[in-house]
Amino acid sequence: MNYLSKDIRTIHNAILDGKVTPLDLVIEAISLAKKDNNNAFEYICEKEAIQKAKSLDKNKISKLLYGIPVVIKDNYATKDIPTTASSNILNGYVPVFSSEVVTRLENEGAIVIGKSTMDELAMGGTGTNGHLGITYNPWDKSHTHIIGGSSSGSAASVSAGIVPFSIGSDTGDSVRKPASYAGLVGLKPTWGRISRYGLFPFACSLDHVAYFTRNVFDSACILNVLAGRDDKDFSSSFKEVEDYTKQLDNPLLGKKIAVIKEINDSVSSQTIKEQFNKTVAFLRDNGAVVDEISIDQKLLRAIYSTYIIIASAEATSNYASLDGIKFGNRIDGNSYEEVVKKTRTAGFSAYAKRRFVIGSLSLLKENQNELFLRAQKCRRLIVNAFNKVFEKYDAIYAPASPTVAPLIKTTKVQIDNDSLIADNYMAFANLGGFPSITIPIGFCDGLPFGGNLTAKPFDESNLLNIANELEKKTGLANIVAGK
Amino acid sequence: MKDVDINTLKTAVDRLMFELTDEEYSKLLEDFKIIMEHINFISEIDGVDEAEPMTFPFEVSNSFLREDVPHNISTTDALKNSNDVEDNLIVVPRVIK
Numbered sequence: 001m002n003y004l005s006k007d008i009r010t011i012h013n014a015i016l017d018g019k020v021t022p023l024d025l026v027i028e029a030i031s032l033a034k035k036d037n038n039n040a041f042e043y044i045c046e047k048e049a050i051q052k053a054k055s056l057d058k059n060k061i062s063k064l065l066y067g068i069p070v071v072i073k074d075n076y077a078t079k080d081i082p083t084t085a086s087s088n089i090l091n092g093y094v095p096v097f098s099s100e101v102v103t104r105l106e107n108e109g110a111i112v113i114g115k116s117t118m119d120e121l122a123m124g125g126t127g128t129n130g131h132l133g134i135t136y137n138p139w140d141k142s143h144t145h146i147i148g149g150s151s152s153g154s155a156a157s158v159s160a161g162i163v164p165f166s167i168g169s170d171t172g173d174s175v176r177k178p179a180s181y182a183g184l185v186g187l188k189p190t191w192g193r194i195s196r197y198g199l200f201p202f203a204c205s206l207d208h209v210a211y212f213t214r215n216v217f218d219s220a221c222i223l224n225v226l227a228g229r230d231d232k233d234f235s236s237s238f239k240e241v242e243d244y245t246k247q248l249d250n251p252l253l254g255k256k257i258a259v260i261k262e263i264n265d266s267v268s269s270q271t272i273k274e275q276f277n278k279t280v281a282f283l284r285d286n287g288a289v290v291d292e293i294s295i296d297q298k299l300l301r302a303i304y305s306t307y308i309i310i311a312s313a314e315a316t317s318n319y320a321s322l323d324g325i326k327f328g329n330r331i332d333g334n335s336y337e338e339v340v341k342k343t344r345t346a347g348f349s350a351y352a353k354r355r356f357v358i359g360s361l362s363l364l365k366e367n368q369n370e371l372f373l374r375a376q377k378c379r380r381l382i383v384n385a386f387n388k389v390f391e392k393y394d395a396i397y398a399p400a401s402p403t404v405a406p407l408i409k410t411t412k413v414q415i416d417n418d419s420l421i422a423d424n425y426m427a428f429a430n431l432g433g434f435p436s437i438t439i440p441i442g443f444c445d446g447l448p449f450g451g452n453l454t455a456k457p458f459d460e461s462n463l464l465n466i467a468n469e470l471e472k473k474t475g476l477a478n479i480v481a482g483k
Numbered sequence: 484m485k486d487v488d489i490n491t492l493k494t495a496v497d498r499l500m501f502e503l504t505d506e507e508y509s510k511l512l513e514d515f516k517i518i519m520e521h522i523n524f525i526s527e528i529d530g531v532d533e534a535e536p537m538t539f540p541f542e543v544s545n546s547f548l549r550e551d552v553p554h555n556i557s558t559t560d561a562l563k564n565s566n567d568v569e570d571n572l573i574v575v576p577r578v579i580k
Contacts, residue, residue, distance in 0.1 A: 096560040191540045205539050231549060235539075298528050305521035316499065323500075325575060327564035336575050337500070344501035353501060354511055358518060360495040361487065371522065376536035378525045383537060433540025457541060 004029055004069065005161035005480040008218045012064050022067025022111065026053040029069040029113045032162045038136040038147070040156035042074040043082050043115040052111045064221055066109030071157040071166040074115040075122050077198040078102055085200050086118045086130030089322050089347025091329040099198020100230050101167055101209055108225050113163065116153025120352050122169055122202045123315060125177060126411045127152025129351045137181060137405050138481035139447050145405040148178035151210070155182040158212045161480040165213045165222060171203050172307050173426035175210035176452055179438040180400035183448030183479045184212045185467070187219045190457045191433030192237035194223075195230030203314035204235070206307070206430040215477035216439065216468040220244035223460060239458050247461045248468040253287030255466060258393040262297050266422040267402045272449050275442035276399045279451055282473045283397070288466075290397070293389065297421070299382050304424035306382060306431065309362050309375035316359030322347065383432035390434075390456040395466050397453050400426065400438040404447035426452060435460045437467050440476040448479070487515045 003011045003020050014020045026049045033044045053067065060066050072078060075085040077095035084090040102112060117135045119127060127135040127149035135152035136143045138160035147155050151168025155178035158166050168175040170188040179186025188210035196209060209226065213219045227241045259280060267273050283290050324330035324343030331342040348356070362371035389396060402422035429436035436454040443449070451470070455463040471477050492511055496503055503511065525531060558571055567574040 092566075093564055096556055096563065192543065231552070234545070234549075235543070237543070296528075298524065302524040302528055305518075305525050308518070308521070309525075325565065325573060330566045332576075334576055336578055339576060340500050341502060344499070348501060350503075350507050350510070353496075353499075353503060353507070354514055356499050356501075357492060357495045357511060360499050361491065364495070370526075373536055374525055374531060376538060377531050377534040378528060380534045380537040381528060381531060383540070431537075431540065 002028070002161070004032065004163060005483055006164065007214050007478050008064060008068055008164050008221060011068060011164060012066070015067050016061065022056055023050070023053040025067055025069055026050055026111055026113060029162055032160075033114050033157070036157070036160065036162065038138050038156040038160055039132060040071075040116055040135060040153035040160065040162070041114045042084060042086060042117050042132065042153070045081055045112055045114055048081060049111050049113045056109055060109045063109050065105060065225065068110050068165075069113045069163045070105060070110045071114045071116050071154055071163045072102060072112055073118055073151050073154045073166070073168045075118060075169060075200040076102055076167065077200075078112065078115065081112070081115065083115065084131070085121045086132060087120045087347065087352070088131045089324065089328050089343065093327050097198065100195040100232060101226055102198070104226055114157065116151070116157055116166065118152055118154075119150035120349050121200070121315070121319060122150040122171060122174060123352055123355050125149050125172065125174065127178065128408065128411060129349055131349070134408060137447070139183065140405070144407055144409070145447065146181065146408055146411050147405060148181040150174040151178055151212070155179065155184060155212055158182070158184055158214065159481050161483060165211060165218060167209070167211045169199055170208045170210035170430065171206045171311060172430055175212065176426050176436055176438040177401060179212060180450030180452075181405035181448070182212070183440045183476070183481070184214065185216055185219050185440070186210065186212050186438045187223065188429065188436050189223060189227065189460055190237070190435045192235050193435070193458065193460070194226045195233040195236045197230055197232040201318045203311040204318065205314060206311055208430065214479070216437075216464055216471050217245065217248060219437065220248055220464045237458070242461055244461055244464055247465045250465045251287060252283060252466065252469050255288040255395070256393045257283055257288050257290045257466070258293045258389050258396050259290060260396060260398055261292050261294050262300050263398045263422050263425050266420045267399050268420070269403045269444060269449075271444040272399050272403070272442070276451060279441050279470060279474065280397070283470065286469065291393075295385050295389070299385050300421045300425055302378050303382060303427050303431070306375045306378045307424070307427040308358065309371055310379065312355045312359035313362050313372050314359070316356050316363065319356070379431050382428055386428055386432055386434065394459070394462055395453045395455045397451060398422070398425065400450035400452040404444050404449050429454050433457055435463050437463055439467050439471055439474070440479060441474050442476075487512070487519065
């Protein structure tokens, strides 16, 4: 029996019952990873994972993640395992420490079987601009549709049935959008809820640890493992960690949910609109109060530019360390400056360079007031508008994408000029640090699409509860491509 | 803000310490037309210039400094990712000539 296409709890029970061992699972996951034709992997940890499976502490067998294979996005440091963030500038880089997320998972018995492909340095939303090329969507055997990014390989590996969960990162919507295109649950908890120690910093004020699972229960379980203060990340929160599975089955009666008219109006797919409305009807039928409300269209339209200016400016500063001197793929020259210049010229793709130029221009003294500072001011107004909604509502609910996964040929590897609000609004949860989850809600032409729920900071239990109740209705838990 | 022209881009690229081909520069100029349209969406927002800049998602005030925790890595580890090392030092081209 192939357990890897099941959810975590089912696999855990099979281990407890002696039907399968961690070593069986790891060998099978590695075999599937090697056969993967979606370009999901930067590195397959064959030797390391088999050794870990053989040396697991059997006293930990009752832990849910004991022996469960996991894939980690390649922008998390993994000790003694190559880590490139899908950028040529980091070819050959082998971290000397592991990120806190990886340490916590391994302490629970999870086994890292691979590092996944991504948009270079997490900059991008298509899964097409990493140094190994396009990551494909397992739901589309013809390889004509994207899976989305930047956490593309992490999404593909769960969607293709190779592992039951994977770690990504979310700075704009880099887990929640691919979750929609891949038929997965993608959770980005509150900013500060999970330590970012060892996650390559891209835009520190927007970066979040986030991850993919096949159902909401698993998502809550992973949060139980990862949430909590870490002294190695000063931005991690002291806020008490709850048991996030406890409230999952609470009734929806009395929950107040807002849908935003301007987001729904900008959804182009009629099928997505209709299915979304059906799920809204379900929420109402089960006692939730769902109101359609409005947010200033100008603010919603400005989310993308606010995000892109802030993210690019922070990236320009964070990635200045990639010079090939202390680590990375150095190219020699006659002077220190020439080494750095040659290394960075060869190491970054054209797309990454363009993002850095935006960042650099917005930080120039003569432009700072009009670009960077104004974007930070706009951020305040956007976040204020959503905070006002959360004064009255438990959650905001909207389609996670305006269409199913777009065609690769229509996806430009450049800054997207698509001003559709529905395609860019999810970054509001990064601007305000709000917890946000995408779950599958339907299919169109054989491709999945999701709905997105967002709540106020540190209200993950409430968020997961609403998502779980919705999942029961859609019947789209535990879906795997090709099964 | 004054229009972004090729010279503005060249200044930015030079500060970033990489190079672009002529083709990449013209592509970047095209991109900037789109980017500036987006940026204009921000300036259209009422009251934007009066708002307080927001640097982090929400206020977190830590009124303490944690104790220093010594955390050392070995010299071997510290140097293992540099591709030119001699006598425990990272080698770079001569700076003062």
